Amino acid sequence: MSGTLTLLFNTQIRGGRMKLTEVDRRLENKFRELVATHKERAKKIDWSYHALLPWERGRNFHTDPFHPSQATITPELAVAVETALLTEINLPWFTTGLTNTFAGSLEVLQDFVRTWTSEEDQHANIFDTYLLITRNTDPDRFHKLRKLVVSNAWAPEWGSPFEGMAYTTIQELATQAFYVNVSKKADGEDPILANILRTVAKDETLHYTFYREAVKAHLEIEPNYIWPLAEVMMNFSMPGRLMPDFEERQQIIAAGSNYGIAEYYRQVVEVLINKWDLKNLHPTFPAAQAALDKLNAHIERLARIAALAERRKNQLVETTREAALNILGYDDIKWNLSP
Numbered sequence: 001m002s003g004t005l006t007l008l009f010n011t012q013i014r015g016g017r018m019k020l021t022e023v024d025r026r027l028e029n030k031f032r033e034l035v036a037t038h039k040e041r042a043k044k045i046d047w048s049y050h051a052l053l054p055w056e057r058g059r060n061f062h063t064d065p066f067h068p069s070q071a072t073i074t075p076e077l078a079v080a081v082e083t084a085l086l087t088e089i090n091l092p093w094f095t096t097g098l099t100n101t102f103a104g105s106l107e108v109l110q111d112f113v114r115t116w117t118s119e120e121d122q123h124a125n126i127f128d129t130y131l132l133i134t135r136n137t138d139p140d141r142f143h144k145l146r147k148l149v150v151s152n153a154w155a156p157e158w159g160s161p162f163e164g165m166a167y168t169t170i171q172e173l174a175t176q177a178f179y180v181n182v183s184k185k186a187d188g189e190d191p192i193l194a195n196i197l198r199t200v201a202k203d204e205t206l207h208y209t210f211y212r213e214a215v216k217a218h219l220e221i222e223p224n225y226i227w228p229l230a231e232v233m234m235n236f237s238m239p240g241r242l243m244p245d246f247e248e249r250q251q252i253i254a255a256g257s258n259y260g261i262a263e264y265y266r267q268v269v270e271v272l273i274n275k276w277d278l279k280n281l282h283p284t285f286p287a288a289q290a291a292l293d294k295l296n297a298h299i300e301r302l303a304r305i306a307a308l309a310e311r312r313k314n315q316l317v318e319t320t321r322e323a324a325l326n327i328l329g330y331d332d333i334k335w336n337l338s339p
């Protein structure tokens with residue numbers, strides 16, 4: 001939300017009950033309840049990457065140098081896993097953003113950010129180690145790429161605690177849907193990878209649930225929160241968007257791993273509209289109602305784009321293999337692995 005909008009929002013508040021720029025302290029007990037539930041659920045699905053990886057497939061890169069022909073999964077799937085990893089490694093910047101957002105506010109939210117970070121911390125590691133052990137990406141090229149993406153220093157796009165929660169809800173659900181869809185592709189290529197993807201997706205489900213419920217609690221006590229929420233929903237883009245070849249990667253994933261704009265609409269946007277019951281929301285600020293109307297128009301447009309993307313899916317598939325080989329730097333070799 002821009003500075004002007006934040007100012008407008010805050011000046012509309014009656015009796016100084018709430019300021020967008022601060023955590024809404026009326027929800028402290030709700031946050032406590034959500035954090036406690038999260039910790040209980042997270043304990044039940046805790047995992048460690050030493051138990052999930054196929055260590056027996058690891059070999060020394062000095063005595064047995066990498067060659068693209070050693071790969072065991074299709075280039076399309078390798079691009080999807082790389083892209084997941086290059087998104088997850090933005091964690092230091094994500095944690096910095098959330099830490100700054102909640103600084104000086106409720107301890108329970110700071111506690112959640114620490115817990116969340118410790119869970120996210122495993123995600124990049126497991127994908128990275130999987131790709132190395134199974135030789136499904138060029139380690140030298142990927143090492144450079146990883147450093148480049150981290151040094152790009154992704155900066156969060158939200159300006160207030162509520163917007164941070166709204167943004168993270170979308171990001172977590174999008175990531176969860178992406179992993180579940182890619183895991184279906186991995187089922188036919190490497191069940192170990194499919195299991196890793198589903199395991200990480202479970203973490204994302206719990207993260208998404210926490211933030212989704214936090215946003216819902218805001219809307220329940222104050223429907224005018226739709227104003228900043230609409231802004232976040234209309235301007236959302238993934239933290240990974242700064243990685244090289246992001247657009248090409250998106251297309252490869254849409255065609256090769258069944259996660260594109262159509263799935264984003266169906267598995268993320270529509271789900272959130274229903275969970276937050278946006279169709280039955282009645283904001284009282286005229287500007288908040290205008291924001292809701294704008295959001296509804298945006299969603300209708302997105303539905304049309306999603307339907308078009310669904311129809312064009314098959315056209316994309318033909319060029320996907322070549323594009324994936326190009327991203328992986330394998331364009332000069334003949335690829336024999338059948339999809």
Ligand SMILES: [Fe+2]
Pocket residue numbers: 088120123175204
């Ligand atoms: Fe993650």
Ligand SMILES: [Fe+2]
Pocket residue numbers: 120172203204207208
């Ligand atoms: Fe997550």
